[in-house]
Amino acid sequence: MPPPIEFWFEFGSNYSYLSVMRIEALAGGAGVPLRWKPFLLGPIFRELGWQSSPFAGQKEKGEYVWRDMARRAAKYRLPFTRPAVFPRRAVLPMRVALLGADQPWMGEFCRRIMLQNWAHDRDIDNAGTVLAALAGLVADPAALVAAAGQDPAREALRAQTAQARALGIFGAPTFMVNGEMFWGDDRLEDALEFARALPQG
Amino acid sequence: MPPPIEFWFEFGSNYSYLSVMRIEALAGGAGVPLRWKPFLLGPIFRELGWQSSPFAGQKEKGEYVWRDMARRAAKYRLPFTRPAVFPRRAVLPMRVALLGADQPWMGEFCRRIMLQNWAHDRDIDNAGTVLAALAGLVADPAALVAAAGQDPAREALRAQTAQARALGIFGAPTFMVNGEMFWGDDRLEDALEFARALPQG
Numbered sequence: 179m180p181p182p183i184e185f186w187f188e189f190g191s192n193y194s195y196l197s198v199m200r201i202e203a204l205a206g207g208a209g210v211p212l213r214w215k216p217f218l219l220g221p222i223f224r225e226l227g228w229q230s231s232p233f234a235g236q237k238e239k240g241e242y243v244w245r246d247m248a249r250r251a252a253k254y255r256l257p258f259t260r261p262a263v264f265p266r267r268a269v270l271p272m273r274v275a276l277l278g279a280d281q282p283w284m285g286e287f288c289r290r291i292m293l294q295n296w297a298h299d300r301d302i303d304n305a306g307t308v309l310a311a312l313a314g315l316v317a318d319p320a321a322l323v324a325a326a327g328q329d330p331a332r333e334a335l336r337a338q339t340a341q342a343r344a345l346g347i348f349g350a351p352t353f354m355v356n357g358e359m360f361w362g363d364d365r366l367e368d369a370l371e372f373a374r375a376l377p378q379g
Numbered sequence: 380m381p382p383p384i385e386f387w388f389e390f391g392s393n394y395s396y397l398s399v400m401r402i403e404a405l406a407g408g409a410g411v412p413l414r415w416k417p418f419l420l421g422p423i424f425r426e427l428g429w430q431s432s433p434f435a436g437q438k439e440k441g442e443y444v445w446r447d448m449a450r451r452a453a454k455y456r457l458p459f460t461r462p463a464v465f466p467r468r469a470v471l472p473m474r475v476a477l478l479g480a481d482q483p484w485m486g487e488f489c490r491r492i493m494l495q496n497w498a499h500d501r502d503i504d505n506a507g508t509v510l511a512a513l514a515g516l517v518a519d520p521a522a523l524v525a526a527a528g529q530d531p532a533r534e535a536l537r538a539q540t541a542q543a544r545a546l547g548i549f550g551a552p553t554f555m556v557n558g559e560m561f562w563g564d565d566r567l568e569d570a571l572e573f574a575r576a577l578p579q580g
Contacts, residue, residue, distance in 0.1 A: 226437065236427065238549040242562055249569065348439040361443055364565050368450065 180373040182211035184354040186347055188219040189268035189275075189288075192247050195296040196363040197351040199256050202285040208370045214284050216275040217342040218335060219265070219350055226348060250363070257297035266295055267303040273326040273335050274308055283315035381574040383412035385555040387543055389420040390469035390476075390489075392551040393448050396497040397564040399552075400457050403486040409571045415485050417476040418543040419536060420466070420551055427549060451564070458498035467496055468504040474527040474536050475509055484516035 185201055187194040205212040223229070244260050251258035271291045278284050290311040294300045300307065305323050312319035325331055345354065353360040353369035356376055360369040386402055388395040406413040424430075445461050452459035472492045479485050491512040495501045501508065506524050513520035526532055546555065554561040554570035557577060561570035 226439070236549070238427070238547050241547070242549070242560055245560065246562070246566070249573075253569070346439045346442070348437070348443070359443055359446065361447070365447070368454070372450075 180210045181356045182213045183373055184213045184215050186215040186217055186352040188350045189271050189291050190265040191350040193363040194351045195292045197366055198288045198292045210370050210373045214279045216272050217339045221339050259299045261299045270303050271308050273331045276335050287311055381411045382557045383414045384574055385414045385416050387416040387418055387548055387553040389551045390472050390492050391466040394564040395552045396493045398567055399489045399493045411571050411574045415480040417473050418540045422540050460500045462500045471504050472509050474532045477536050488512055
């Protein structure tokens with residue numbers, strides 16, 4: 179079996195949206211095991227000396243990114259609405275995602291949260307949205323959301339974000355395969371090809 | 380016939396290297412007319428408030444870009460050596476490129492200059508390198524290099540760079556098709572598809 183692809187992503191990141199919607203089917207088709215790695219971009223950007231997303235801070239590039247997003251979403255037949263707030267805070271759903279990262283419902287949960295932000299232009303950092311996204315996926319959504327508010331879940335997301343920083347991750351989505359970094363939704367296929375081409379253990 | 384693709388590029392730009400090597404064959408195969416648009420990135424970056432290439436100013440991203448370049452070059456079967464100097468000054472070859480932008484030898488000249496920078500790790504902003512790149516392509520290379528040192532050629536490159544700025548261009552390579560901007564070598568195929576899909580005049 180090929181080595182796994184680690185998928186480092188953020189619900190507030192626009193290019194992460196494209197990858198969240200695409201990766202489970204693509205990795206499955208390629209026979210590459212998928213590891214979901216939610217982390218917070220904000221602390222990473224601040225450590226790199228940026229106030230916010232580099233797209234938000236630079237007018238020309240920022241405007242371009244929305245055109246590119248609309249075209250890319252159309253190419254992948256995904257709905258897309260430029261959100262009224264960017265980047266959106268996503269701490270609560272990120273904590274839930276980390277709690278569920280190894281669960282079979284993880285992909286569907288992430289896609290539901292992403293669609294709220296990028297297709298329906300809704301706030302995602304609230305319990306109502308997260309509960310709705312968990313509906314039908316877990317037995318007790320309220321218990322999971324409550325757990326996400328506790329210290330262990332907070333600490334876990336902090337530690338995961340520190341690990342991202344230690345890996346040299348500077349943006350999202352980032353794919354790690356056997357220590358090799360691929361940055362950006364437009365490198366997802368390359369990362370999967372790289373995994374398949376490695377000698378298999 | 381589809382509308383033309385304008386190809387805005389810089390010899391000092393690493394991702395422009397990939398596009399310079401690929402675009403003539405791809406545009407030809409797609410039946411899309413190609414317009415070469417050499418311009419200087421330095422003045423654009425300074426106007427945007429950056430000292431140099433954003434890749435040169437940011438350690439993590441900068442290191443990543445060289446891994447990405449090596450992989451992308453391998454994917455396209457192009458030679459690649461990380462240059463000792465980045466970004467390299469390229470004012471003289473850029474002026475010659477602008478003088479020859481509509482000439483049949485333009486593509487070959489640009490590929491030769493790019494290979495000096497990105498495969499052979501050589502300085503390109505000198506008359507010897509430019510003369511060698513013109514050998515066999517034009518009747519009188521020395522006359523062309525002399526013309527590139529004159530005021531009209533300087534002024535033409537300044538004006539072309541100002542036009543890039545006016546179009547909102549913030550990096551290279553950038554492709555413009557019918558007013559639609561595509562940024563980055565990894566959007567070259569998308570830009571050509573976009574041109575082919577437009578109603579033909």
